[in-house]
Amino acid sequence: MSQLTVNGIRVDDTFAEAFGMRATALTITANSAAWAHQAAVTMTGFATSVIGCGCEAGIDRSLNPDETPDGRPGVRVLLFAVSTSELQKQLQNRVGQCVLTSPGSACYGGLEADEELKLGNALRFFGDGWQVSKRLGPTHYWRIPVMDGEFVCTATTGLSKTAVGGGNIIVMGASVETTLTATERAVEAIAAVPDVILPFPGGIARSGSKVGSKYKGVVASTNDVYCPTLKGTGRSALDRDIASVLEIVIDGLTSAAVAEAMRAGVHAILLLGPERGALRISAGNYGGKLGPHHYYLKDLLP
C-alpha cells in the first residue's frame, strides 16, 4: 500500500468506510453532575457495537446547568442503530432500565428533527395511571411518580436518518504502551468534537473485526491481518516494526462531524510523533462498495 510520511509517522493512502445509521440524542440531568453522569454511563453501557448490542451509544459531552431544560447539571448522550424500530426498542429499554431508575434523573429529547421516536410516550405506562401529562408551549412532558419524587421526560425525541456509523482510525505502534498512548491522545482530541461518540471501552477497540468467519453462523471474527502475533503468516498487513494495533470507531450525527472527529484524532496522533506514539496510521474499509461514506486519510492530514 502506498504511504505518506508525516512527522515521522507512516499514513496509509486508504480510507475509512462508514454506513448510514438511525440516531437520536438525549439530555440526561440529575441533582448533581456525578449522578447525571452515572445515569448516562449506565444507559450507554453494553453499547459498543450493533453486532452484539443492538445499538452503539456513548456520551457526547457534559452539560452545564445553564444548558439543560431544568437548570441542573446534565450529560448529552447519543444512540445509534441500524433501523428505526431497533433504535426505538433500545431507547425505550435503556432509558426505562437505566435512566428512569437512576436517583433524581430526568431525560429530555436532545435532537430536533421532523421525525420522532417515543420517549415519555412509551415510558409513561410505568406510571400505572398516576402519570401526568404537561404541555409547555411546543414541548410535551410526562411526569411519572417514582419513589424519590417524579421522573420527568419529554414525550418524544428527534430521529435522525442521516447519521453515520463506522468512521475509524487504525493506530499501529512499536509497543503496547506507545500504541495505547497515541490512541488515548486521539480519543482526548475527539472528545472535544461535538455530535460524535466513540462507542468502545474508553473510546478504543483492541479487537477490530472483519466480516464473516471460517465458522458457520459467526458474523464477525478477528481482523487477523492486523493481529501482531500473526505476522509472517502471509496475509498480515503489518510491518516488522509494528507490535500492537488499536482502533478508534466513530459514530456521528452527521458525516461532517465524523470527518471532523477523524481529523482531530489523526492530528493528535501525528502531533505526538513516532518516538512516544504511533509508527503508522491506517483506516478500515470493505473495498468501498458497502458503505456510502468514505473518509480518505490524506484529506484529513494537517
Place this chain on the structure above:
Amino acid sequence: MSALIFTLRDTPSQRVDLAALTPDRLLGLSESKIAAIELQTTRVRLCAGDLFKIRMGEAMQIRFEGGHERFDRVGANMSKGEINVAGDVGIQAGRLMQGGRLAIDGNAGPWAASGMKAGTISISGHAGERVGGPLAGETVGMRGGVVVVRGDAGARAGDRMRRGLIIVEGRTGIHPGSRMIAGTLIVRGRAGPLPGYLMSRGSIFAMNGSDAVSPTFTDSGVHDLVANSLLASYIQKYSADVAASLRRPWRRLIGDMAVIGKGEIFCPSVLD
C-alpha cells in the same frame, strides 16, 4: 408599515361585537370596506367607521386607541397577528382564539380567553369571571395557549380548562380552576375559596394560599419538583416575577377526591 389604528370616536351606545376586526378578517381590505363592517348587537346599525376613526396600516398589527366595557369579543377566533387595545374590553375577549397575540391594556369582562386554543392574551388590569371558561352548554374551556392577567381575576378562573396556561398575578374569586380537566392555573395572589372544585386533572398554584381548601383534597407533603422548574423556565417570558418565586418546594394537595382525584394544588408549605 405601521399598525392599523382604530381610534374610538365616542362611547358606544350599545354593546358592540368586535370579532370582525381581527387580522384574519381585515387582511387585504380597503379602508372603505373596513369602515362599512357592521358591529352592532341591537337593531341600530353601527359600522366600524361610525365608532372609530380609522388610520390604515398593516392589518397584521391592529391597535384600538380607547376601549370600553361594551367592546365584546375582541380578537375572537383570531389565528395570527397582533391586537393591542388601549382601554377596557367587554365579554369574551379572545374567545376561541387560535393564534397570534392579544394585549389588553385595561380590564377585561367575563369569559376572556373562553375556549381559547392557542396564542397569547395579556390583560394589564383585572379580568372578569370565568377566564378561559366555556360558555353555557359547552363541555370544555380553554384548550391551549397562554393567558396572563396582571391584576385580579373573577370567580371560576380556568373553569373546565383542558390544556394551556393561565397566570393570574393578583387574586382570584371563588372556585379558581373549577372542574379543570387538565392544564395549569397559577395564582400569585390569594386564591379564592375552594380552588380546584371538582377538578379531575391539571395543576393549580395557589402561591399565597387560599381562604378555604376543600376537604376533598389530600396532603401529599412538600416537594421540590423538576416539573416546576421546567414550568418556571417556560413562564419566564410571560411573568418573570412569578417564574422566580415558583422555583422552590411546594406543598402538593391531591384532588378533587369528589371526582377522580388526579389533579393537584401547589401551595405554601405552611397553610394558614
